Amino acid sequence: MNVLFVASECAPFIKTGGLADVIGAVPKALAAEDVSVRVLIPAYPALAELAGSGAEVMAIADLFGGPARVLTVQAEGLDVLLLEAGHLFDRPGSIYLGPDGQDWGDNDLRFAALSFVGAQIAMNGVGGWSPDVVNAHDWQAGLVPAYLRQSGDQTPVVMTIHNIAFQGLFDATRLGALGLDASLFTPDGIEYFGKISFLKAGLALANKITTVSPTYAAEIMTLEFGMGLDGLLRARQADVSGILNGIDVDVWSPEADPELVAPYSARSLKGKAKNKAEVMSRFGLEPGAGPLFCVVSRLTSQKGLDLLLECLPVLEAQDARLALLGSGEPGLEQAFVDASRRSTGRVGTIIGYDEGLSHLMQGGSDAILIPSRFEPCGLTQLYGLRYGTLPVVARTGGLADTIIDANAAAELAGCATGFQFAPINATMLGHAITRACTAYRQPKTWAAMMRRAMRHPVGWDLSAAAYFDVYRSAQSS
Numbered sequence: 001m002n003v004l005f006v007a008s009e010c011a012p013f014i015k016t017g018g019l020a021d022v023i024g025a026v027p028k029a030l031a032a033e034d035v036s037v038r039v040l041i042p043a044y045p046a047l048a049e050l051a052g053s054g055a056e057v058m059a060i061a062d063l064f065g066g067p068a069r070v071l072t073v074q075a076e077g078l079d080v081l082l083l084e085a086g087h088l089f090d091r092p093g094s095i096y097l098g099p100d101g102q103d104w105g106d107n108d109l110r111f112a113a114l115s116f117v118g119a120q121i122a123m124n125g126v127g128g129w130s131p132d133v134v135n136a137h138d139w140q141a142g143l144v145p146a147y148l149r150q151s152g153d154q155t156p157v158v159m160t161i162h163n164i165a166f167q168g169l170f171d172a173t174r175l176g177a178l179g180l181d182a183s184l185f186t187p188d189g190i191e192y193f194g195k196i197s198f199l200k201a202g203l204a205l206a207n208k209i210t211t212v213s214p215t216y217a218a219e220i221m222t223l224e225f226g227m228g229l230d231g232l233l234r235a236r237q238a239d240v241s242g243i244l245n246g247i248d249v250d251v252w253s254p255e256a257d258p259e260l261v262a263p264y265s266a267r268s269l270k271g272k273a274k275n276k277a278e279v280m281s282r283f284g285l286e287p288g289a290g291p292l293f294c295v296v297s298r299l300t301s302q303k304g305l306d307l308l309l310e311c312l313p314v315l316e317a318q319d320a321r322l323a324l325l326g327s328g329e330p331g332l333e334q335a336f337v338d339a340s341r342r343s344t345g346r347v348g349t350i351i352g353y354d355e356g357l358s359h360l361m362q363g364g365s366d367a368i369l370i371p372s373r374f375e376p377c378g379l380t381q382l383y384g385l386r387y388g389t390l391p392v393v394a395r396t397g398g399l400a401d402t403i404i405d406a407n408a409a410a411e412l413a414g415c416a417t418g419f420q421f422a423p424i425n426a427t428m429l430g431h432a433i434t435r436a437c438t439a440y441r442q443p444k445t446w447a448a449m450m451r452r453a454m455r456h457p458v459g460w461d462l463s464a465a466a467y468f469d470v471y472r473s474a475q476s477s
Ligand code: ADP
Pocket: 016, 017, 018, 019, 021, 296, 297, 298, 325, 326, 327, 352, 353, 354, 355, 358, 377, 378, 379, 380, 381
């Protein structure tokens, strides 16, 4: 089976979050199911070198205001199709935001172009290859089925929701500029409260819908989590499935991670202490009796880190340490920088995006904090499991599905792998932090939990098979 992925990010080439990790990992796992995946992504400036080694397989004289080409290239075990369109993608800075921190003013054209080319590839093939199914990821690829259906093409499309909070909403006056048929602009098509919604287009018109955990699949059908799309999702319930994300266990492996100062494994945990010393020194932290917690995250309200700010006194009372790496909302960045300044040696903050450091922190921390208000899946708790860095997580979305809370029953059954809390507020986060610190003071219990966490299956095998089943059912729907 041939499957075309259409997405705005793909690790290791271009990444702002978990979407990239997933797009970079699933194709390798699907190869074991005899599925051959090609990934269509824009040729941002960071991909210039990769594009340089590519071969042209499609040329478009005018793609929303300028010439474009599709290049094919194989790298990092992936078959990549690069959409080169200088007028849309060749610009410095963030792939989504301009220098003023606001969305690029032409994001509608940029990602409509990505979807349009995805649809062209589905209809006409590219370089002698054509997909049996298109898997469109998030709002940036949401218009793929719109362009297909308005051309009368019935190639099956699977729409995957990585985060329903981002919907790609644009003014209705843009319909013509985006080359969309006015007939699609209806409440059961791409119209959303008078605007064009790229994500809704995908959800309304795709054959099947997936999201990245079973719990989130249920949550997005509720008023609380559906962000206005819950009604549509309830109506399409029979076509929706939640497939848990995995991680690339070759890239994320404490035994072979080049970013660690010392490798370690579930059999021999010794090396972890050296990594911890390195993290402590990188973040300017003083030794303490409690555990070293880390955070590696976008700093947005989704991630609930304002709750963590309220819990800093709890960390202090437990003589615990905190190392935080993140970037995002200026208010949150400043609050953590200030907290570090105030509690010298106990809280360390590095503002920025640093892939290598994120690996070292997984290798060198005792626990990882993820107090998200909602979390479609979350990957950092899975990295935490793999590195024996016990996750302390809010009980929501994929966090609820991947971590076994160390409650009394789980302890007796010998199956706990971390700490969950609910309801999601600062008081309950504080309790979870205290429970983790109490467990840490019992080295045997803690080490047993670490080993169990490290052996917990977090690869893509099971989920790749589930994607295959969805592609098959999309073909027969
Ligand atoms: P989301 O996609 O919502 O941001 P995920 O947990 O699914 O959340 O994925 C986040 C990914 O981005 C992980 O691979 C994490 O390690 C990485 N990440 C987040 N912030 C940073 C940062 N500041 N530096 C390096 N990696 C980061």
